Amino acid sequence: MKWVLLIRHLQSEKNIEDRFAKASDPAALTSIGRDDSVVLGAEIASFRDFLGAYACSVHCSSSRRSLESAQAVADALGTSIEQHYALDSFVDRETSGMDYGELMSNNPGLARRLNLYRAGIFNSYNLIYERERLEKYEASINEELDLIVSGPAQLLVVVAHRSALTSALIGIARKSRVYPVDFFGYVPIDLGAIALAAENDRHAWSVVFANLSIRDVNGIGRALVSDWLASSGLA
Numbered sequence: 001m002k003w004v005l006l007i008r009h010l011q012s013e014k015n016i017e018d019r020f021a022k023a024s025d026p027a028a029l030t031s032i033g034r035d036d037s038v039v040l041g042a043e044i045a046s047f048r049d050f051l052g053a054y055a056c057s058v059h060c061s062s063s064r065r066s067l068e069s070a071q072a073v074a075d076a077l078g079t080s081i082e083q084h085y086a087l088d089s090f091v092d093r094e095t096s097g098m099d100y101g102e103l104m105s106n107n108p109g110l111a112r113r114l115n116l117y118r119a120g121i122f123n124s125y126n127l128i129y130e131r132e133r134l135e136k137y138e139a140s141i142n143e144e145l146d147l148i149v150s151g152p153a154q155l156l157v158v159v160a161h162r163s164a165l166t167s168a169l170i171g172i173a174r175k176s177r178v179y180p181v182d183f184f185g186y187v188p189i190d191l192g193a194i195a196l197a198a199e200n201d202r203h204a205w206s207v208v209f210a211n212l213s214i215r216d217v218n219g220i221g222r223a224l225v226s227d228w229l230a231s232s233g234l235a
Contacts, residue, residue, distance in 0.1 A: 001234070002149055003053050005044065005157045006165050006195040007073070010036045012065035015191060019099050021089040021161065029068045036192055037069055040214050041076030044157065044194075047217050048077060051225070053155035059148050060159040061087035069192075070159040077157070086144040089161035090137045117186050124184035134184070141167040149199060162189050172197045175205040187211075196221065200234070 010033035014021075029037065048056060056077045060070035062085045074081045094110055095103055104111040116122035125131050141164050148156055158168070166187045173179035188211045189195070195210040209224040 001154070001201065002199045003051055003155045004145070004149060004197040004199070005047075005155065006168055006197065007040070007044075007069070007157065007159045008162060008165055008189045008191055008193050009060075009063070009066045009069040009159055010034075010040065010192045014065070017099060019097060020095040020103070021091050021163070026064050028064050033065070033069070033191075036214060037072035040069065040192060041072035043214050043217050044073050045076040047221065048155055050218065050222055051155060053153075055153045056155045056157065057082065057148075057151060057153040058157045058159070059084055059087070061085070061089070061161060061164065063088065063161070066159050066161065070157070073157055073159065084144055084148075086140050087158070087160045087164045090134065090163035090167075120186045122186075123182075124186070125182070137163070138167045138171065138184070142171040145171070165189050165195065169195055169197075169207060169210060172205045172207055176207065178207075194221070196225065198228075200232075206232070 011030050012027040012033055013030060014027035016030060048054070056079050058070050058074040058077065058079055058081050060066040060081055060083055062083050066087075067081065067083065070081050094107060098106070100111065103114070110127075113122060113127050117124055117127050124134065145158070145168050148158065166189065169187055170179055170184060174181060190211060190213070192214050193211045194214065194217050195212070196208040198206050198208055206228065208228045209221055212221050
């Protein structure tokens with residue numbers, strides 16, 4: 001059994017400004033994000049003990065906010081970090097660096113579609129003008145995740161951005177045959193939120209839980225893992 005923890009980076013200066021991703025984005029964690037990173041590291045170490053997965057590896061995107069978030073986890077697990085440019089955020093040329101108000105002024109049609117997407121009722125493939133770029137991004141995220149999982153570790157921790165984690169979760173859900181192939185919907189992923197996926201010995205994937213807060217992973221998270229193991233006949 002391999003376990004994959006997918007974690008969105010903690011609060012950064014960019015999140016305070018509520019701006020869309022851009023190609024060059026050196027935003028660091030805020031003081032709240034730095035404080036939360038200490039809690040995150042301790043909670044992930046405790047969850048690792050619960051899973052009994054002591055061979056661990058930690059991976060993150062190349063952004064400063066992902067690296068700073070991942071460093072606390074790596075320190076708590078006693079391991080190093082591997083950075084992956086392939087896990088960087090998707091950058092849409094139509095929204096790069098803007099906040100929502102600026103997007104509304106510059107492109108109200110896209111702002112309206114984005115509003116519907118964030119409400120969970122719009123297909124992201126129809127959201128932007130560059131569907132082919134989004135599909136290539138999706139494929140690259142899932143190829144990178146497959147590469148990460150192919151390593152020897154039992155527990156893989158991946159710290160990245162909403163767009164990368166959305167692609168990863170939807171990709172795993174598609175492998176599990178519980179998500180449509182031609183739809184890319186909104187997946188709630190809060191700052192610091194944690195999702196868990198599992199790959200069994202037959203290389204079958206499942207999403208065990210998603211969008212749990214740091215402080216819920218060792219409460220609700222453990223209960224959800226136990227139920228999943230029991231329902232899968234693995235307990």
